[in-house]
Amino acid sequence: MLLVLKIVFIVFAAVMVFFPRKIWDIFYGNFSENAEPHDAMLMAYRAAGIIALVVFIIRGIWGS
Numbered sequence: 001m002l003l004v005l006k007i008v009f010i011v012f013a014a015v016m017v018f019f020p021r022k023i024w025d026i027f028y029g030n031f032s033e034n035a036e037p038h039d040a041m042l043m044a045y046r047a048a049g050i051i052a053l054v055v056f057i058i059r060g061i062w063g064s
Contacts, residue, residue: 006056009052009056010053010056012052013049013052013053013056014049014053015049016045016046016048016049016052017046017049017050017053018049020042020043020045020046020049021037021042023045024037024041024042024045
């Protein structure tokens with residue numbers, strides 16, 4: 001079960017890094033018509049995904 005959660009975490013973080021527009025569409029785009037995300041919001045998703053991946057890699061290396 002823990003392995004499944006780790007895999008889901010990695011996949012979601014990778015999607016945030018490489019496809020921030022998809023994340024925005026899922027969480028916000030479906031609820032507001034003709035809304036467009038700001039570049040700053042997409043960059044924030046990308047930054048959050050990078051931070052999540054880095055934290056996961058560091059925790060994996062040191063086994064915390």
